[in-house]
Amino acid sequence: NAGVMQNPRHLVRRRGQEARLRCSPMKGHSHVYWYRQLPEEGLKFMVYLQKENIIDESGMPKERFSAEFPKEGPSILRIQQVVRGDSAAYFCASSTLQQGANYGYTFGSGTRLTVV
Amino acid sequence: DAKTTQPTSMDCAEGRAANLPCNHSTISGNEYVYWYRQIHSQGPQYIIHGLKNNETNEMASLIITEDRKSSTLILPHATLRDTAVYYCIVRVRTYGGSQGNLIFGKGTKLSVKP
Numbered sequence: 001n002a003g004v005m006q007n008p009r010h011l012v013r014r015r016g017q018e019a020r021l022r023c024s025p026m027k028g029h030s031h032v033y034w035y036r037q038l039p040e041e042g043l044k045f046m047v048y049l050q051k052e053n054i055i056d057e058s059g060m061p062k063e064r065f066s067a068e069f070p071k072e073g074p075s076i077l078r079i080q081q082v083v084r085g086d087s088a089a090y091f092c093a094s095s096t097l098q099q100g101a102n103y104g105y106t107f108g109s110g111t112r113l114t115v116v
Numbered sequence: 117d118a119k120t121t122q123p124t125s126m127d128c129a130e131g132r133a134a135n136l137p138c139n140h141s142t143i144s145g146n147e148y149v150y151w152y153r154q155i156h157s158q159g160p161q162y163i164i165h166g167l168k169n170n171e172t173n174e175m176a177s178l179i180i181t182e183d184r185k186s187s188t189l190i191l192p193h194a195t196l197r198d199t200a201v202y203y204c205i206v207r208v209r210t211y212g213g214s215q216g217n218l219i220f221g222k223g224t225k226l227s228v229k230p
Contacts, residue, residue, distance in 0.1 A: 004159075033217070042203070043160065043220040056217065091159050102209065104150055104218055107159030 004029075004094050004108035005074075012114045019079040019086070021111045025094030032075040033093045033105055034067060043091060049075060082115045089113075120204045125225040128198075134191040136224050138204030141185040146208050149180060150218070151189045153200040160203065160220070163189065194228045201225050 005024040013019050025032050030051050035043040048056040049069035060067070064082075069075040079086055089112050093105035121139040128134040140149065150165040164171055164178045166187075171178045177190040191198055203223040 035220075042222050043154075045217050045219065048217060093159070103165065104152070104162055104205075104207075107161070109159050110157075 004092055004106050006092050006108035006111050008111060010112050012116060013082050014116055015083060016081050019082050019113055021077040021090050022074045023092030023108060024074040026106055029094035029096055031095045031100055032069050034077050035091045037089045037091065084115045087113055087115045120206060120221055122204050122224045127227050127229055128194045130196060130228055130230050131193055134194040134226060136189040136202050139186045140206050143184050143206050147206045148209050149187050150205045150207060152203045155200040196228050199226060199228045
């Protein structure tokens, strides 16, 4: 049973370009969470989605960031017009309703975004 | 969510027990204590959680004080592979609600030395 799959593992973008980060949750998981980790800091919650719905986006920056989790396919975190301050590791996690309540989430290995 | 306080860093000799403390003096009655760890460059990994009773699994033991204001994660025989940042998190046990989101602090950087 494959874990949470994130791709790409590493992404380099020039300032002003768009970054698309993909997350395929574990099989059977319908809840997805995105976290950002700036260098030398802890993980910060960004957004929580269920299939086709955004449940909590209180951690998302107001501009340039968006997330979706369509009925079919992976969850996408999109960052438009990237700036150097967006350079970070972005982690995706998934859970079932039951697992999320009892144990929390299963995390992927992350995407490291570097903006040059 | 209640805030937690952990030491910034700790060292432990390989083969010895690693005891990682956490203070959560404002924890609410319906909040659980969770421990995760993050090995360098990887995503966080669930270790253990508990409400008020001590818990043990194949990875670690969790000791929660009777007043629930602090807890200790115990790795009984630390190995070099246990070198990681350990996060103590308190959260409600909720089904599908955003109040159950994991809020990570800075954690404790545990270095296991040969």
